[in-house]
Amino acid sequence: MNKLIAIAGGSTLLYIVLSVLMAVLPGIELSQVPPGPEVNQLTLWQQKGRQVYISEGCVYCHTQQVRPQAIDRVFGRPSAPGDFAYQTPELLASERTGPDLTNIGKRQSSKIWQYIHLYDPRAVVPQSVMPSFPALFKLVAQAPQGTQPVPVPKAYAPAHGVVIPSPDAQALVAYLLSLKQPALPNTQAAGAPAAAAQAPTGATTAAGPTGSKGASTFNAADGAKLFASTCAACHGAQGAGVPGVFPPLAQNPVVNAKDPTEHIHVVLHGLHGRVINGITYAAQMPSFESQLSDSQIADIIDHERTSWGNQAPTVTAKDVAAVRAKK
Numbered sequence: 001m002n003k004l005i006a007i008a009g010g011s012t013l014l015y016i017v018l019s020v021l022m023a024v025l026p027g028i029e030l031s032q033v034p035p036g037p038e039v040n041q042l043t044l045w046q047q048k049g050r051q052v053y054i055s056e057g058c059v060y061c062h063t064q065q066v067r068p069q070a071i072d073r074v075f076g077r078p079s080a081p082g083d084f085a086y087q088t089p090e091l092l093a094s095e096r097t098g099p100d101l102t103n104i105g106k107r108q109s110s111k112i113w114q115y116i117h118l119y120d121p122r123a124v125v126p127q128s129v130m131p132s133f134p135a136l137f138k139l140v141a142q143a144p145q146g147t148q149p150v151p152v153p154k155a156y157a158p159a160h161g162v163v164i165p166s167p168d169a170q171a172l173v174a175y176l177l178s179l180k181q182p183a184l185p186n187t188q189a190a191g192a193p194a195a196a197a198q199a200p201t202g203a204t205t206a207a208g209p210t211g212s213k214g215a216s217t218f219n220a221a222d223g224a225k226l227f228a229s230t231c232a233a234c235h236g237a238q239g240a241g242v243p244g245v246f247p248p249l250a251q252n253p254v255v256n257a258k259d260p261t262e263h264i265h266v267v268l269h270g271l272h273g274r275v276i277n278g279i280t281y282a283a284q285m286p287s288f289e290s291q292l293s294d295s296q297i298a299d300i301i302d303h304e305r306t307s308w309g310n311q312a313p314t315v316t317a318k319d320v321a322a323v324r325a326k327k
């Protein structure tokens with residue numbers, strides 16, 4: 001009998017000690033980590049979106065943790081404890097059927113893209129296996145005043161009526177767009193190309209990953225990589241755009257213009273409200289002024305100017321610097 005008590009008591013004690021050592025103490029320690037710089041508390045609206053994210057099961061397929069591994073660099077820098085200061089419970093998740101969403105607000109900042117993608121992922125990512133979430137939208141004959149219908153491309157739009165986002169969809173997208181990974185101080189030097197493309201360098205003419213070579217040589221590989229990580233989310237990997245939502249860059253007059261000033265200007269300062277080939281685009285093009293160096297922008301532009309049937313003179317980092325200086 002005494003032996004039995006000793007075994008039961010001993011193992012219970014061991015269990016308690018190990019639980020405290022391996023779960024409780026690290027938990028207490030983590031809860032005292034101060035929020036990292038630029039890590040903000042969610043607004044009430046974004047918190048509601050987070051609830052929708054949980055209840056719709058997005059966590060089953062999407063992680064929010066960037067591991068310190070080379071294959072995770074496309075998603076951002078490795079996650080740090082301070083990133084999660086305001087997130088309890090953390091939505092780290094373990095399955096990655098879809099991409100990690102830690103930095104999705106930066107990677108895909110277009111609200112309109114997010115709505116179309118939730119309504120039917122295939123409309124913007126043809127090969128997508130993500131389920132559609134039509135229940136987050138309402139189909140109405142006419143959009144109520146002050147509400148912008150979602151510009152679903154024709155092939156995916158309902159035959160009649162227009163699609164408008166429900167409050168749940170609006171909150172969910174507000175939450176998704178809040179998922180931006182702040183740069184860690186002193187971690188940018190090590191930047192691999194993908195990480196450097198994600199992290200704003202703030203540098204204007206500084207050497208990016210492309211800076212070590214002569215400023216006038218166009219690096220096709222870098223241009224293609226940077227285009228894939230910064231532009232393809234909207235304009236498509238093949239520059240085909242999304243009909244009526246994001247303009248194609250293949251055969252685009254600005255991209256094929258001899259004088260690259262306008263092209264450089266659009267990438268530096270963004271664009272909104274321009275009618276292109278008779279089409280008004282509801283979405284807007286973000287500015288990349290603070291995110292990309294001159295030589296990175298030159299490489300991207302040269303990639304556009306020599307791909308998908310486009311044929312236009314290439315540009316140099318100097319050309320970009322000149323347009324940047326003009327404002």
Ligand code: HEC
Pocket residue numbers: 053056057058059060061062097098099101104107108121125127128129130131133172176233
């Ligand atoms: C069954 C798995 C699955 C579920 C559930 C799921 N997704 Fe996805 N998701 C994917 C896959 C696969 C992709 C990659 C293809 C694509 O972009 O559509 C993706 C892509 C995405 C992207 C684009 C990521 C990028 O880097 O371009 C976003 C944003 C996203 N999902 C949000 C959500 C949200 C919000 C929910 C919940 C409402 C959700 N997903 C539910 C599988 C899933």
Ligand code: HEC
Pocket residue numbers: 108109110227230231232233234235245246247249252253254255263266267271272273274275276280281282283284285286288300301304
């Ligand atoms: C969040 C979505 C989005 C991203 C990311 C994006 N663009 Fe755009 N881009 C747009 C939209 C929308 C327009 C059209 C705006 C308008 O018509 O007012 C546009 C317009 C353009 C135009 C002008 C086309 C014309 O005919 O005037 C060029 C060039 C361009 N983008 C290049 C790029 C490059 C290069 C990148 C990456 C560095 C990029 N875009 C990233 C959405 C995006």
